Amino acid sequence: MKKIAILTNGGDAPGLNAVIRAIVKTAEYNGIECYGFIEGYRGLLDNNYVKLDSTGNASGILDKGGTIIGTSNNTNVFNLKTINENGEVEYKDYSEKCVQNIKDDGFDCLFTLGGDGTQKSSRDFSLRGINCIGIPKTIDNDVASTDITFGYNTAVSVATEALDRLHTTAEAHHRIMVLEVMGRYAGWITLESAIAGGADVALIPEIPYDINKVVQKIESRKAKGKPFSIVVVSEGAMEKDGTVTIKRKLDDGKGLDNIRLGGAGEKVAQILEELTGLDARTTVLGYVQRGGTPTSYDRVLSTKYGVKAVELAMQGIFNVLVTCKDGKMSYATLEEVVGNNKEIGAASGGTKESNIRKIKMDDELIHVARNIGICLGD
Numbered sequence: 033m034k035k036i037a038i039l040t041n042g043g044d045a046p047g048l049n050a051v052i053r054a055i056v057k058t059a060e061y062n063g064i065e066c067y068g069f070i071e072g073y074r075g076l077l078d079n080n081y082v083k084l085d086s087t088g089n090a091s092g093i094l095d096k097g098g099t100i101i102g103t104s105n106n107t108n109v110f111n112l113k114t115i116n117e118n119g120e121v122e123y124k125d126y127s128e129k130c131v132q133n134i135k136d137d138g139f140d141c142l143f144t145l146g147g148d149g150t151q152k153s154s155r156d157f158s159l160r161g162i163n164c165i166g167i168p169k170t171i172d173n174d175v176a177s178t179d180i181t182f183g184y185n186t187a188v189s190v191a192t193e194a195l196d197r198l199h200t201t202a203e204a205h206h207r208i209m210v211l212e213v214m215g216r217y218a219g220w221i222t223l224e225s226a227i228a229g230g231a232d233v234a235l236i237p238e239i240p241y242d243i244n245k246v247v248q249k250i251e252s253r254k255a256k257g258k259p260f261s262i263v264v265v266s267e268g269a270m271e272k273d274g275t276v277t278i279k280r281k282l283d284d285g286k287g288l289d290n291i292r293l294g295g296a297g298e299k300v301a302q303i304l305e306e307l308t309g310l311d312a313r314t315t316v317l318g319y320v321q322r323g324g325t326p327t328s329y330d331r332v333l334s335t336k337y338g339v340k341a342v343e344l345a346m347q348g349i350f351n352v353l354v355t356c357k358d359g360k361m362s363y364a365t366l367e368e369v370v371g372n373n374k375e376i377g378a379a380s381g382g383t384k385e386s387n388i389r390k391i392k393m394d395d396e397l398i399h400v401a402r403n404i405g406i407c408l409g410d
Contacts, residue, residue, distance in 0.1 A: 033346050035065045037081060037139040040099040041072030041107075041146040041153075045169045045183030046326030047334035049093035049100055051145055054338025056090045062346060066090075067139070072104035072146075073153060077112075077126055079133040094331055097324045105149075110156055110377030125377065131160045141345045145169050148176070148369075148388055151353060155366035156376045158351035165344055166353040166366060167337045171322050174218035176371065176387040177364035178355035182334040187214065187321040188224045194317055195229025195262060201313075202260040208250065208304050208312040212297025214321050215266035216276075218390045221321070222266040223397050226406055232261045233407045235300065237268035237276075238391045241409025243300070247307045249407035259310065265300050267293040269409075336361055 038055055040048050052068065059066040066084045069075035082101070084090045093100055109126045116122050134142060141163040144154040147170035154164045168175035171187035191213050202209040211231075213221045219236020226234035233249055235241045250261045270276050279294030297314045305312035326334065333356070340354050340361040352363040371387025378385075391398065401408060 033062075033064050033140050035067070035138050036141045036143065036342075036345060037067045037069055037134070037137070038084070038101065038143045038145065039069040039072050039076060040101055040103045040169070041144065041150040042103060042105045042169070043147070043171075043322060044098050044103055045171050045181075045322055046097055046186035046324065047182035047330040048098065048103075048145060048169060049096045050326060050331050050334035051167055051169075051182065051338040051341075052084065052100065053086070053090055053093050054335040055143060055342055056084045056086050058339050058342040060086055062342070064342070064346075067137075068101035071102040072107060072150075073109050073130070074104040074107040075102070076130045076133060076142075077107065077109050079137070081137070095325050097326065099145075108153065108377060110153065127157065127160060127377075131157070131162055134162055141165060141350065143167060143341055143345075147172070147181075148174065148386065151175065151366060151369050152373065152378075155351070155370045158366055159376065163345075163350040164366065165341050165350060166369070167341055168353060168355070171221065172215050172218055173220040174216075174388045174390065175353070176369050176389045177353055178357065178389075180333065180356055182330050182337060183322065183326070184220065185329040185333070186324075186327045187221050188228065189327050190321050190324075191221055191225035191264070191317060192228040194315065194320075195225060195231060195264070198315060199230065199262060202262055206259040206310065208261045208263060208301065208308065208310050210263045210265060210297045210301040210304070210312060210314045212265045212267060212314060212316045214317070216268040216293060217388050219266045219269070220391060220397075222264045222269075223391065223401060226264040227397070227401055227404070229264070230262065231264045231406060233263040233409070234401060235263070235265045235269040235296075235409050236391060237266050237270070238393075239408050239410050240270050240272040240274065242272055243303050243307070243409075245409050246300070246304065246407055250304065250308050250310070254308075254310075261310075263300060263304070265297045267296050269296050269300075 173184040198209040277295040301312040373385040
């Protein structure tokens with residue numbers, strides 16, 4: 033192991049730079065050169081990379097949000113949307129060019145920092161003969177085969193602080209305060225922040241909700257002398273027999289998630305105001321959850337992920353995802369992570385074949401939420 037490369041892909045998350053720092057420091061300690069592709073898979077396609085140095089550009093980044101090497105969330109190099117000379121849209125497979133770039137550059141291993149989409153492409157590159165090691169990044173905490181992803185703890189902390197602040201306003205004005213948080217397919221942020229922030233209702237993608245059950249919870253609180261309520265809603269939450277609330281549809285290309293969710297919280301607030309007679313207000317945290325300084329927990333977790341990734345590479349263990357299971361660092365094959373989504377270049381999430389980690393109904397968080405009186409809409 034002489035020369036390695038890192039790329040960060042997909043949405044940014046607190047802890048990305050901490051992982052980069054850990055990889056660079058561990059690599060340097062073992063005499064390995066480390067480089068970073070600029071703007072994720074786009075940089076890999078363009079062969080645009082820089083040398084990373086713990087005393088230079090990779091110094092002082094442990095507490096820094098974002099990613100010093102940039103990211104891309106609209107580049108599927110296996111099925112890339114292009115415009116031909118006639119102005120027509122075509123989809124081309126540029127993966128072989130990426131493979132050749134890695135070989136020509138002399139990289140012995142590619143570290144892919146990202147969520148299910150990034151790791152899907154990482155698996156696809158492994159089938160092209162590239163040594164890949166994935167590191168699970170997403171604030172949604174929905175990457176398969178690992179208990180926790182870096183960035184998640186920070187997102188929950190931000191959401192919990194928001195709930196603490198909304199509580200005082202709700203009580204002062206006798207309002208229903210609805211907080212919409214991220215979570216397209218999984219409600220981990222919603223459920224944990226609801227428990228930590230003392231919310232009364234938590235609506236998650238895994239449980240299509242009956243709005244009447246939510247109304248009953250709010251009316252019950254009113255009858256007990258509490259004319260205010262706190263409701264946390266995942267952006268991917270939906271009513272029974274309903275669909276997700278879509279803000280807009282993009283056309284970034286095949287194999288990408290072209291749907292932008294938004295409005296789930298506002299929808300819930302509007303209906304609750306009509307049915308309860310209480311004023312309802314919505315706060316959408318949006319990108320506040322994924323930006324800024326990572327918590328100490330995420331800094332330590334990110335560092336563990338980075339160190340373990342380099343150790344696996346030095347041991348010759350490739351085409352795996354670094355995982356954290358029962359508090360210990362381990363790994364799972366990228367094939368396990370992808371699950372039944374076998375088609376190269378196919379969409380990463382939201383399909384029946386995708387292996388996204390969702391909340392199961394026997395999860396301890398569900399049990400805890402129900403026992404402390406949080407309404408889950410069912």
